[in-house]
Each structure stands twice: as C-alpha cells, then as structure tokens.
Amino acid sequence: MKTYKTIYxxxxxxxxxxxxxxxxTDEACGYDGDDEKDCPIIxxxxxxxxxxxxxxxxxxxVNEFCECISEQAFDCPNLMLNxxxxxxxxxxxxxxxxxxxxxxxxxxxxxxxxACQGLMQNGDFETITGDPNSTIDNDxxxxxxxxxxxxxxxxxxxxxxxxxxxxSSSFVAPTPANGVFAGMxxxxxxxxxxxxxxGMFNQLNASISPNSGNYSLTFDYAVMSTNSSNPVKIGxxxxxxxxxxxxxxxxxxxxxxxxxxxTGNSVYLGEVVVPSGSTNSYxxxxxxxxxxxxxxxxAGFSHIMITNSHLPLPDFGKMFIAFDEYCLxxx
Numbered sequence: 001m002k003t004y005k006t007i008y009x010x011x012x013x014x015x016x017x018x019x020x021x022x023x024x025t026d027e028a029c030g031y032d033g034d035d036e037k038d039c040p041i042i043x044x045x046x047x048x049x050x051x052x053x054x055x056x057x058x059x060x061x062v063n064e065f066c067e068c069i070s071e072q073a074f075d076c077p078n079l080m081l082n083x084x085x086x087x088x089x090x091x092x093x094x095x096x097x098x099x100x101x102x103x104x105x106x107x108x109x110x111x112x113x114x115a116c117q118g119l120m121q122n123g124d125f126e127t128i129t130g131d132p133n134s135t136i137d138n139d140x141x142x143x144x145x146x147x148x149x150x151x152x153x154x155x156x157x158x159x160x161x162x163x164x165x166x167x168s169s170s171f172v173a174p175t176p177a178n179g180v181f182a183g184m185x186x187x188x189x190x191x192x193x194x195x196x197x198x199g200m201f202n203q204l205n206a207s208i209s210p211n212s213g214n215y216s217l218t219f220d221y222a223v224m225s226t227n228s229s230n231p232v233k234i235g236x237x238x239x240x241x242x243x244x245x246x247x248x249x250x251x252x253x254x255x256x257x258x259x260x261x262x263t264g265n266s267v268y269l270g271e272v273v274v275p276s277g278s279t280n281s282y283x284x285x286x287x288x289x290x291x292x293x294x295x296x297x298x299a300g301f302s303h304i305m306i307t308n309s310h311l312p313l314p315d316f317g318k319m320f321i322a323f324d325e326y327c328l329x330x331x
Contacts, residue, residue, distance in 0.1 A: 039066035047080070075119070075206055075330060076103035082330055083205075084117055103206070116218075116327030119204045120304060121145035123219075123326035125158065125180040132158040132180060136167045140182060140200045149199040149260060149305060153248040156184040156200035159322075166224060166320075172280045174222035174322040181324040183224060186232045186274070188313045191252045196318060199307030201239060202326065208238060209300040211292045214331040217304070220282040222322045223274065230317035234272045235309030236287055238301030240265040257310040267296045271309040274319060282324065288331070304328065 038045045039062055050068035052060030060068045061080050075082040076099055087105035089097030097105040100117055116123050127144040140156035141147050148155040159166065161177040174181065184198035208215065217236060239261055246260050258266045270287035306323065 038062075042066060042068065044068075075099070079103060079105065081105075083119065084329065116325070116329070119206060119208070119215075119328040119330070120202050120217075120326045121205050123202070123328075124178075124324060125182055128158070128180060132160050133163055136165055140184075143180065143182070145203045146182070146200055147203075148245070149201060149307060150248045151245045154185075154195060154198050156182055156198050158182055168225070168320070170226050171224045171320055172226060174224060174280050174282055174324075176282070178282075178324060181322050183320060183322045184307075185318065186234055186308050186321050187252065187316075187318040188232050188308055188311075189252050189316050189318075190312055192254075194249045194251055194254075197249055197252050197308065199305060201241070201303045201305040203241075203303055204301075204328070207240075207300040207302045208291065210294070210296045210298070212300070212330075213292075214288065214290050215328060216286055216288045216331055217269070217326070217328045218284060218286045219326045220284050220324045221272070221274065222280045222282045223278040223319050224280055224322050225318075225320035226280075229276060229319050230315040231276050231313060232274050232317040232319050232321075233309035233311065233313060234274065234321070235305075235307055235311075236269045236271065237305040237307070238267045238269055238296065239303040239305050240297035240299050240301050241303045252308070253310065253312070257305070257307060260305075265297050266305070267294050267301060268310070269294070269304075271311065274321065276317070278319070280322075282322075284325075 037043055044050060044062045046062050046064055048062045049058040050060045050062050051058055052068045052070040060070045061077060063069050063080055074080055079087065079099060081087055081099045083099050085099045086095040087097045087099050088095055089105045089107040097107045100106045122143060122145045125143045128142045129144060130142045132139060132142060137157040138155040139158045142158050158180065160180045182200060185196040187196040235257060237257055241261060249255060258268060260266065269289045272285045
C-alpha cells in the first residue's frame with residue numbers, strides 16, 4: 001500500500017506540472033480573458049470617445065446603453081450625467097448619490113437640500129463675502145458668483161433679513177423674510193438717462209451650448225416700492241462673457257441689452273411681466289427655453305443676465321423689485 005500511495009502522489013504531481021506547462025496561454029486554459037469590448041457591436045467600451053454624428057470628429061461618449069451620445073448632451077461629460085441625476089458615489093454599483101452643481105457625485109446622505117442643485121451658482125444669494133448692510137446699494141458683487149453688468153454707476157443691490165434701510169423710505173422688505181436677496185430698479189422706457197437702468201448676472205457652473213436641450217429658469221420676485229406704477233418687464237438673457245465689463249450705458253436702451261457685451265454675445269431667453277398693483281409678497285415664476293430654437297452665441301453662454309427687458313412697454317413703468325431663489329435646470 002505504501003508503494004501504491006507513493007506512485008499515486010508521483011503521478012499526481014506530474015499531471016499538475018504537465019497542466020501548468022500546457023496552460024501557458026489563456027486559450028489553452030479555457031479562459032476568455034477580459035479583452036471583449038463592453039459594446040462589441042460598435043467595438044468600444046463604455047466611456048470611450050466616439051463620433052456622435054458621423055462627421056469624423058470624436059465629439060461623443062459611449063454611454064451604458066452602448067449609444068454614442070454627444071458630450072454637449074451632458075451637463076457633466078466626465079460622468080456622462082446631468083446635474084441632479086442619480087449616481088454611484090462609492091463605486092459599488094449602487095446609485096446612492098446625486099450629481100452636484102460642480103459635477104461631483106455626492107452621497108445623498110450628505111446633501112443638504114436647501115438650495116437648487118442647478119446650473120446657476122449661489123442662486124439664493126446666501127454665500128457672501130461681506131456685510132450687505134455696510135453700504136445701502138450698488139453691492140451685488142458681495143454675493144459669490146454674482147456681479148454687476150457694467151463697471152460702475154447704478155448697480156444692483158444686496159440686502160438681508162436684518163436690513164432696515166433700503167435707500168428709500170417708501171420701500172418695504174419682501175415677505176416672507178428669507179435670508180439674503182438682491183434688489184434693483186426695473187424700468188421699461190426709452191429714456192435718454194440710464195439712472196434707473198440696473199442689472200446683475202450670475203456665472204454658471206457650466207456653459208450652455210447651442211442645441212443642448214430644453215432648460216427651465218425659476219426665481220422669486222417681490223415689489224418693494226410702494227408707489228403705484230404701470231406694469232414692468234424683467235428680461236432674462238444668456239451672455240458669453242469674456243471677463244471684461246463693458247462701459248456704463250448712456251441710455252435706457254443704449255446700448256441695447258443684446259449689444260452690451262458686443263454683437264453676437266448675448267441671447268434673449270424670455271421675460272416676466274410684473275403687473276400693476278403687485279405687492280411685496282414673493283411670487284414664483286418660471287421661464288422655459290429651448291436652445292434648438294434660439295439664435296445663440298457660437299460658444300454658448302456662460303452667464304445669466306437679469307435686467308429690464310429690451311422690449312419697452314407702451315406705458316411707462318418703474319418698480320424696485322427684490323429677487324431670490326434662482327434655479328436653472330435642464331429638463
């Protein structure tokens with residue numbers, strides 16, 4: 001029996017060595033390897049660059065459905081997702097997070113749902129670099145990612161729930177009180193003086209490109225001036241901003257809103273009519289726009305501009321209006 005066991009062990013060892021010698025390739029060992037592409041029909045892996053429209057340019061990414069999607073179709077091309085989409089925050093295959101407005105996948109348990117996670121940054125004006133009450137007006141640039149439309153002169157203002165002086169005894173605070181907010185005059189006229197022409201704009205966390213889909217802009221407004229007025233119109237524009245503020249305007253329509261930053265760098269997105277008799281209670285409004293139907297700057301737009309509409313009303317109107325809770329999302 002001892003001899004039989006010895007022979008059996010010897011044969012077993014020889015068989016193992018022979019198998020190891022034979023298995024010097026994946027094919028010989030019956031192992032297919034990991035060389036097959038995720039998407040064999042298009043010979044690509046998920047996440048690879050690809051030609052989305054057949055023009056020979058690698059302008060797209062292969063998604064999880066093995067489709068070649070244009071990078072412009074995503075708010076966050078690196079994730080192949082849009083802001084607000086569910087995502088995998090830990091890499092375990094479970095969508096336990098949400099894509100933030102800076103294109104990071106944040107675990108849902110650490111997201112504080114106090115502000116819109118959209119394309120506009122600091123849409124609620126709560127992130128500031130100074131005291132809104134240190135000066136009465138012309139201080140919109142204290143709000144991070146917000147700024148004036150021109151270098152000096154009449155600019156938008158910043159206030160908070162503790163503000164007691166708004167620059168005029170006839171102004172009242174908007175209600176309900178909700179932290180920091182912006183305020184400015186909206187006048188629709190052809191006046192030669194720009195004294196009541198004011199505005200502000202917000203730097204988006206990602207530029208919006210032509211033909212990139214449908215979007216929706218929501219915000220709150222409240223009329224702070226108590227003097228009666230004819231209706232006014234708030235204008236919303238997209239601006240391809242190069243970093244240099246333009247000279248102060250010389251009139252209410254000179255230059256026009258569409259030409260403040262040079263020809264072809266702005267696009268009109270829509271307007272809101274504020275009716276006569278409006279009160280200091282916040283009203284929420286929404287402006288939808290379709291980038292496929294707009295004549296947009298070639299490079300898209302990087303900022304949202306809020307000011308008086310460039311389309312004057314037939315009757316003169318002028319109101320001082322509070323603004324808050326901006327939210328811009330892709331539909």
